[in-house]
Amino acid sequence: MLTVRAPGFARLPAARTETRRFSVNAVRSICCLVAAVLAWSAQASPARVKTAEDADAARRHRQVDAIFAPWSGADTPGCAVGISRDGALDYARGYGVSNLEYNVPITPQSIFYIASISKQFTAFSIGLLAQEGKLSLDDDIRKYLPEMPDHGKTITIAHLIHHTNGLREQGQLLNLAGWRGDDLYTEADILWALTRQRGLNFVPGTEVVYGNAAYTLLGVIVRRVSGKSLRAFADERIFKPLGMADTHFHDDHTELVPRRASAYSKREGGGWRISVPHIDHYGSTSLFTTVGDLLKWEQNLLDARVGGQALIASLQTSGRLNDGTATGYGGGLRLSDHRGLRMVSHDGVDGGYRTDAILFPDQRLAIVALCNGATIAPEDLTRKVAEVYLGDRMKNTMPPAVKLPEAELSALVGNYWSPLTDEVVRLEVKDGALRQVGMPTAFVPIGNGAFRPGESTHVWRFSEPAADGPRGLSIKDVWPTTRDFIRVTAPMPTDSALASFAGQYRSDEVDMTYTVRVADGKLAIRWPRRDEVVLEAVGGDRFVGSLGTVTFTRAASGGIDGLTISNRRLRRLRAERLVAPETPRMRVPRPG
Template sequence: MSPTLVFSQNKILFVVSNQDYYGKSKVKASNHFGEIVVPYDIFTREGYTVDFVSPKGGAVPIGYINASDSIHKKYLYNSFFMNKLKNTLKPLDVVAQNYSAILYGGGGAAMFGIAENIAIQNLARQIFNDNGIVSAICHGTAGLAYLKDDNGKSLYSGKKITGFADKFEDKAEEYYKTFPFAMDEAIKNNEGNFVYADNLGESFYVVDGRFVTGQDPSSASKMTSEIIKLIEKNKFSIPQTTIKKIDKVFSEWDNMPNKLGVAAGLLKDGKIVYLKGFGSANLNDEIPINEDTQFQIGAMAKQFTAFAILLLEDQGKLSLADDVRKYIPRLNDFGHKITIKHLLSQSSGLHDFMSLKEITGWREKDVFTQKDALDLIFLQKELDYVPGTKFSQTSSGFILLAEIIKQVTGQTLAEFSQEHIFQPLKMNNTLFLDDHEKIIPNIAISYQSSKNGFKYNPINYSIVGTTNLYTSAADMSRWYLNFENPKVGSKKMIEKLRSPVTLNDGKTTFRPTSGRLIYGQQYEHSERGLPKIWTFGLEGGYASNIFIFPNQKVTAFVLGNNIRYNGSLAMRMAQEVLGIDFPEPENIDFTKVKSIKMSPQQLESYSGYYWDNDRASARRVYVKNDALYYQSIGTSSESKLLPLSENIFQMILESDDVVMVKFRKEDGKMKMIYTSGKSDDYVFEVYKPLNISATELSTYTGTFYNKALKASYIVSQNEKGLCTSNKSQPVIDFTPIQVDLFLSNIRSFGSIRFVRDKQQKITGFYINSDRIKNLFFEKIYN
């Protein structure tokens, strides 16, 4: 049977023996400790997982221990490792497809119970048939004695095999008389070409095809390196069975080619292993999606802008420490230097231009240009905070970065990217669209759903830097391959792209609930215990997702015009090829989470309303059915809180995310601290909801105006309470939080805090949100 190309797993299976004595004698036998720990150490340092299997499973005897050897000593006192040897797997508990190599360990015990074990033979044969490596060291080569292929013929006919040659055995000793066979003859009888060096201790090993064997303990290090080389060399493809499993991820498009769809790409170990399109790019003309179909990827475009900036830094054409006003003097002098690093790290203190766009009354379908975005940014008179001292998720920095590229190179971001990034990488279906009227060939149309079916959902942006990048699945594959083997940019630059952004102190990182932000404008966030880098983009009818598992070298992404979040598709694709078991379950089993019992009275001490002033968000905590519940104000969804201690609770979710809610008293006030995974603390302070009469609400009404933005809002009353609107905004309702402080129901507004003069008359209000601070509107009419 010819071997099937396989997607190699990062797992190695070690075969060890349960034999305590040589045959039926009273002479102790054991597995050779050095022949186990030296390969184990190398494999694990290279990112491989090692499992142990023995004929009976459970504990195995070890010997030949050299306590003065650093590697021996390291693992002899390593409880995790020693526990593996105490709890080896049984052959029937092992799934061969999970392993890229099988290694037969040596020691006298290896002569017994291994070679004749049919289940272990089957494992070796299956691993080999899946393009895996079969290896053995010293007496471990005895395990290959009867190894056959699926047709009953030798698996290694004519191959060079080595091991502990019979000439080196002490034939006068009792142990030798118990051997079931002479290793040399057994390999020859199975049509192998047994070879050996004349002297021991010379690190002799042989590689013949996908067989790697070593003569004695001295060969352990070199032969392990050879096994790793072969594994890496074999990582070219994935088996058809895996392809079929990935295809099933997209089964909703089976026999439905004319529904809105996606293009998917999967990379493993620097190779493209899956690239397909599903569904329709254009419903009217029934044009199918393929790997070259172009999609808008929304905020995922930021990584390309960041790449371009770091590429210019790599070329010595700018420094991240440069003052932004060096390139854009029109930007106001705020009295604090804003650097390029501040823009990249989202710590500039600038308002978010998209929030300003909404506040100033731009409608969603208005044509909006790069100049319009810059004009809004240039209107800002005061920073939200000193640059580099805080983080805020704003997009203004990337509009300015695009302008910096233009000033440094004389080319627009679209032109520079085309010449210096996309063309060298042969990304022929990728561009920054800085003219919304430009016709793009082979494009997936943006749609939106309506009562009468689908209708066009055009994107009238001509802005670049933050969005408006169109690309295909094939081009995205080329883009991510460049991260593995850079053709554009240096390895040092790529490393920086994947390093976390920091504040001025060089230590504090940005950890929103999405994960830790890196320079490449993606987030580090674990997935069921595995490190992961991810981001997404949503724009019009387009939705894109990318998941990168750096330790496993797996990248999975989905681009779509199917009007939905595509993260589940990308993740399911990645799960099919990750090649290892996740350390944690897909959903936390809360029956196994250690909790405590709390009385309703104890729980009531945390009931109340909580306010996060930094992010302008409110929460409610309450007791129901003798349990504590958590709810975002303005929503109907609720989450139960499981008490882990008197003041620490875990949110019960169908997810692997560990969401914690902690309570503490400060200055006599209860505070609630929310964290998701390793996120920053989101601190809420208890407040008492106000019951404001209609008469009191009327004191807040009037017309409010911001001169710089030339925007006005009429604050009035409706049946719900206080509200506001302008010529192009829908009605915005406000919920009272504290005296003169109201929460809005849209993100751009966040909250408004009214201010009064000495006579306690309302003179204006400030808008505050997680993206804008202290934007003042003056009251001009009652």
């Protein structure tokens, strides 16, 4: 007796439902039929699975489209996005407009200036030269850059790569030297500024402060060691081998780039204004590429087809401070944990360009967003896309909010100064939340005197004031070096005190003379070719403005003898007060 059923099918036809007896030939016929059914079923199953996969992919792509929907209009800048999974392109699309003047849409083939994402390619180029024994990461940079000043402490190539070098920020030095935002910035200009500096932000290896000067110098080192420009070297050793045909380091701002996306920032009063950097320097920036090409590079960070596993691993290994503290920054790559998953990333900001590239190595997922509007935050967008793909594997690491009465918030209001960095942060209560003055992000209380800025995991923690001292504030962001502040308790300057600060101040380090004057009851500072900057008093001899903190210094006699300018990436640039020559007195002849 033989009873036959095929999964998913009804019982084979029979006159009755009872068991039937079959001859050998009948059994053979039925077996052939069963084999045919099973073969068909085996072929049909992959099709059903494929259909399910397609449906799942379509669902993901609709969610990605929804994330970028605010930037998908026909009259707004936008983004190109590219997503790869395990080396295969999963999705690529453009949103918004590449050129608002000619109504050219953004596509995955649009070429973007990607700003600081460029740094990893510079670090990789240095790594290739180190592999060949042409340099060592422990070399003193003055071996290749003898024009750099001797600061009394060795700065190594590794210090440049990991932002532990202490160099002052190149763009801010040029701004203080009179360059305007739309001026052409060249490599020669940057070398001019860096070689004039007599001070560092900190002793090399003791802190980590992100900056651009280091990577501009790395680009110069590539040229001097290899005999080729960074553009030619990277093209030959990285871009061509990886098939990145739409990628190059841009070393001539007048060069035509087909399919280039322009960039924009908001115009006061509404609309957009062109915001494209004018620079002829690279290493820290100036890479042009597409989302597709950048995904090829992200894949190389996984499979090391170019460079080999040892070099790729070194790029993804954190630098360390002199005391062994990991910096969380490798070779042009940020190394972090995002909601419980290991993440390798970098962002870029310059002019109106905003870019972000993230890689989850363990899940082999890469996401790239290249945008051309200054109000777009691609790092938020890429992480939302990551949740679409990996949300079921992510943890909720955001500290929960707690409620605080407004009276407790008001007790924290004030000006706080860092003795280490000479920075000032100003805090106010606005719309029921603690905020930095002039900044939109509300601070969310998370308990025990700590706050997080918005949805960030950074922690601002206040300490109770001691009986004989001011309240303290410590800020812990993505970097391991915590910045400590104390509340400013010095009184605000009187009108007569403001007048005593007026005068001229000279800085040979940027070859500039600054004029300080009193205008409408406030101090203002100006220098040639730059708009005047209004300085807000924060107490005593300290003021803040758009250029950072301005602190007036005093001689032993108590008189004002100079000023310093500081911000996060440039500390205590000094200008000496110039004493006006005395007006000769007219000699009056004596009678007789």
